[in-house]
Amino acid sequence: MDIVNEIEKQSKVIDFYLMEIMKKRDDFNKIIFDAMEYSLFTGGKRLRPIMTLKTYSMFDDDLLKVMPFAIAIEMIHTYSLIHDDLPCMDNDDFRRGKPTNHKVYGEAMAVLAGDGLLNLAFETMSEHIYKNSKTELYFRRNIRAMKEISTYSGTSGMIGGQIMDLMSSFNNMDEEKLFYMYRSKTAALIQASIVSGAIIGGADSEDIRALRDFGLYLGLAYQIQDDLLDESQDEYINKFTYLRFHSIEEAEEKVADLSQDAINSLRSLKNRDIGFLKELTGYLIKRDV
Amino acid sequence: MDIVNEIEKQSKVIDFYLMEIMKKRDDFNKIIFDAMEYSLFTGGKRLRPIMTLKTYSMFDDDLLKVMPFAIAIEMIHTYSLIHDDLPCMDNDDFRRGKPTNHKVYGEAMAVLAGDGLLNLAFETMSEHIYKNSKTELYFRRNIRAMKEISTYSGTSGMIGGQIMDLMSSFNNMDEEKLFYMYRSKTAALIQASIVSGAIIGGADSEDIRALRDFGLYLGLAYQIQDDLLDESQDEYINKFTYLRFHSIEEAEEKVADLSQDAINSLRSLKNRDIGFLKELTGYLIKRDV
Numbered sequence: 079m080d081i082v083n084e085i086e087k088q089s090k091v092i093d094f095y096l097m098e099i100m101k102k103r104d105d106f107n108k109i110i111f112d113a114m115e116y117s118l119f120t121g122g123k124r125l126r127p128i129m130t131l132k133t134y135s136m137f138d139d140d141l142l143k144v145m146p147f148a149i150a151i152e153m154i155h156t157y158s159l160i161h162d163d164l165p166c167m168d169n170d171d172f173r174r175g176k177p178t179n180h181k182v183y184g185e186a187m188a189v190l191a192g193d194g195l196l197n198l199a200f201e202t203m204s205e206h207i208y209k210n211s212k213t214e215l216y217f218r219r220n221i222r223a224m225k226e227i228s229t230y231s232g233t234s235g236m237i238g239g240q241i242m243d244l245m246s247s248f249n250n251m252d253e254e255k256l257f258y259m260y261r262s263k264t265a266a267l268i269q270a271s272i273v274s275g276a277i278i279g280g281a282d283s284e285d286i287r288a289l290r291d292f293g294l295y296l297g298l299a300y301q302i303q304d305d306l307l308d309e310s311q312d313e314y315i316n317k318f319t320y321l322r323f324h325s326i327e328e329a330e331e332k333v334a335d336l337s338q339d340a341i342n343s344l345r346s347l348k349n350r351d352i353g354f355l356k357e358l359t360g361y362l363i364k365r366d367v
Numbered sequence: 368m369d370i371v372n373e374i375e376k377q378s379k380v381i382d383f384y385l386m387e388i389m390k391k392r393d394d395f396n397k398i399i400f401d402a403m404e405y406s407l408f409t410g411g412k413r414l415r416p417i418m419t420l421k422t423y424s425m426f427d428d429d430l431l432k433v434m435p436f437a438i439a440i441e442m443i444h445t446y447s448l449i450h451d452d453l454p455c456m457d458n459d460d461f462r463r464g465k466p467t468n469h470k471v472y473g474e475a476m477a478v479l480a481g482d483g484l485l486n487l488a489f490e491t492m493s494e495h496i497y498k499n500s501k502t503e504l505y506f507r508r509n510i511r512a513m514k515e516i517s518t519y520s521g522t523s524g525m526i527g528g529q530i531m532d533l534m535s536s537f538n539n540m541d542e543e544k545l546f547y548m549y550r551s552k553t554a555a556l557i558q559a560s561i562v563s564g565a566i567i568g569g570a571d572s573e574d575i576r577a578l579r580d581f582g583l584y585l586g587l588a589y590q591i592q593d594d595l596l597d598e599s600q601d602e603y604i605n606k607f608t609y610l611r612f613h614s615i616e617e618a619e620e621k622v623a624d625l626s627q628d629a630i631n632s633l634r635s636l637k638n639r640d641i642g643f644l645k646e647l648t649g650y651l652i653k654r655d656v
Contacts, residue, residue, distance in 0.1 A: 166474035185455035
């Protein structure tokens with residue numbers, strides 16, 4: 079499998095369904111849809127929703143059953159980027175080489191575009207569950223997936239991680255807090271992507287547990303790899319990262335260990351094609367951007 | 368019925384359940400729960416969740432079935448106030464006589480506290496639906512209520528109204544746009560409160576339609592009454608309100624007409640005790656704060 083080609087192919091599928099959602103715009107709310115669409119389509123790789131689709135595919139093959147959850151996760155990811163970039167947060171003017179949302183649409187609109195995307199994620203899932211749950215079994219799976227996503231994206235997940243990030247500049251920080259931040263800020267939404275795909279696909283509880291572990295290890299490896307990439311850009315010396323507590327060599331070793339833990343978690347799955355997730359793991363820790 | 372006492376009594380019930388949710392805090396995310404709790408408990412009357420409980424009570428009496436939706440709506444209402452008050456939005460330093468969230472916790476935390484409350488609203492509903500839907504019928508009602516809430520709070524509802532409010536300062540505005548703004552900014556969340564209570568209670572589609580109309584008329588009457596109250600404070604002469612297009616006398620007449628429309632909608636309900644909602648309508652349009 080050519081992982082780069084496969085990611086590109088899948089990301090086009092995601093783009094198509096995101097575009098469908100953007101058709102909800104009307105004459106009155108056009109401007110906020112423009113703002114949301116701007117940030118949704120600034121060249122992200124769609125890694126999280128692709129993880130959802132690919133995990134689902136290990137258990138079932140009707141992608142329409144999982145698509146609303148996959149694009150909801152991308153909307154949640156995008157809202158978090160828009161709010162992170164705000165002047166009162168990281169105050170970033172550019173993301174992926176393009177002006178950030180508030181630079182184009184102004185701060186007020188950027189706040190509302192973020193709010194709009196978070197709300198739209200839950201609107202999309204709720205609407206799908208209401209319309210397309212044929213039996214009680216599907217209701218249960220669907221609502222469980224939404225519950226998992228809402229927990230991972232919330233104050234005990236992604237938002238909790240953001241808070242820790244905010245605090246990191248002026249609090250006494252230790253490695254335990256660093257790992258809380260990595261787990262919640264980065265790994266949580268990756269776990270949400272993986273676990274929701276498994277749940278909708280009908281995975282049993284052992285497989286869900288294995289994939290939840292996989293998502294955690296992958297998320298942590300991804301984040302420490304990010305630290306290493308930032309470090310080589312000579313920018314983040316004093317930032318609150320793994321490298322405040324460890325040498326570059328130790329960090330590289332940690333990434334390798336975590337990737338191995340991730341792959342070991344996959345191996346405990348019973349008779350499933352783990353090919354894509356395994357290759358993805360290798361791809362993500364070897365990436366240079 | 369003494370409506371003022373009843374509202375006070377019910378608001379204490381809402382407070383209790385909101386406090387229960389706040390117990391979700393842990394050592395790491397304590398600060399964001401403090402920020403969310405601060406704005407949740409600044410003396411709001413809990414009108415929206417009370418509407419949910421009272422509408423539900425017209426059809427069923429096990430309040431635990433509807434409580435998660437009622438408090439979710441209060442969380443959504445509160446998040447919208449926190450974000451509205453931000454410096455990039457209305458830049459308000461005080462709300463209900465107390466410093467606004469960003470004045471106490473800083474802008475970054477206020478953005479995240481708003482995000483946290485919106486997310487927590489959906490987390491609360493999802494968790495409840497997952498854990499407490501005993502049969503497919505309850506699944507359907509619960510998910511339908513959540514779908515309605517998410518639509519009314521989203522880009523076609525409350526957020527759409529915010530956008531129109533933002534635009535109102537520099538666009539060519541007409542009375543059609545004003546009513547879009549009133550419908551979506553104010554009436555939508557009131558409709559969400561009423562309609563979700565009816566759905567969870569098991570109302571039939573005719574009763575739901577009547578109550579949806581009631582919520583719309585009540586919301587519009589409430590908003591134009593707000594315009595009149597603001598006007599008498601001599602502050603909002605040039606604001607984009609009903610009074611840009613009509614005299615005070617016409618506005619007073621409109622409030623009376625809309626209240627009558629609201630009460631007429633209630634009268635089409637079949638054998639239900641409309642006492643509270645009727646009194647509430649009278650109370651809201653006669654209020655002086």
